[in-house]
Amino acid sequence: MSQLHQRLTPDHFVARAVPELRRLRDLLAGDGLEWDVVEAVADVCFPDDSSDRCKPRLETARALWDRAQSSPTPLAGAQELALARELLAAKDRTIEIYQEMQRLQTAYEASERGRYQALQIATLLFAMA
CATH class of the missing domain: 1.20.5 (Single alpha-helices involved in coiled-coils or other helix-helix interfaces)
Incomplete structure (x- = not known):
């Protein structure tokens, strides 16, 4: 988790600031997760991929994101x-x-x-x- 945090840059985020490590953990656990965090993690996890290879991954993630926003799975x-x-x-x-x-x-x-x-x-x- 700390390696991910170290690789994030302010350019990854709409607010132009990297969240603190503790906040990043909360975000990745689903507490107030925003799309820019998803894109930032994808960018950090696949730094060597070309935009052609990264685009389908982001499209798939975006489809899941949109579905979760419109009709989230109910809690147990x-x-x-x-x-x-x-x-x-x-x-x-x-x-x-x-x-x-x-x-x-x-x-x-x-x-x-x-x-x-x-x-x-x-x-x-x-x-x-």
Whole structure:
């Protein structure tokens, strides 16, 4: 992200100023994104492309941009958010179970070591008797 920011110039923007890095991150995350930012990123990402090669990319991006401006995709509904929360809860339960299995494995190994030591002591005592 910082490399992209360093390559941007004031000429890329309508306001003739490169946004701060933090603001650029927000813009690229969709917070107040403007077309000049899209063009600037395309220019920086494909610096060696001729205008003939760059033009179709920008036309495709512009079509997506226009469609997003006229009929944006709605945010995820409540049902999708609920499913996402359930998935995260299941992930958390899986992690907890895995951690419990690790604790049980450690306890089992300690028990086996104790049993083996007890067997060695018993063998030694029988040999002495």
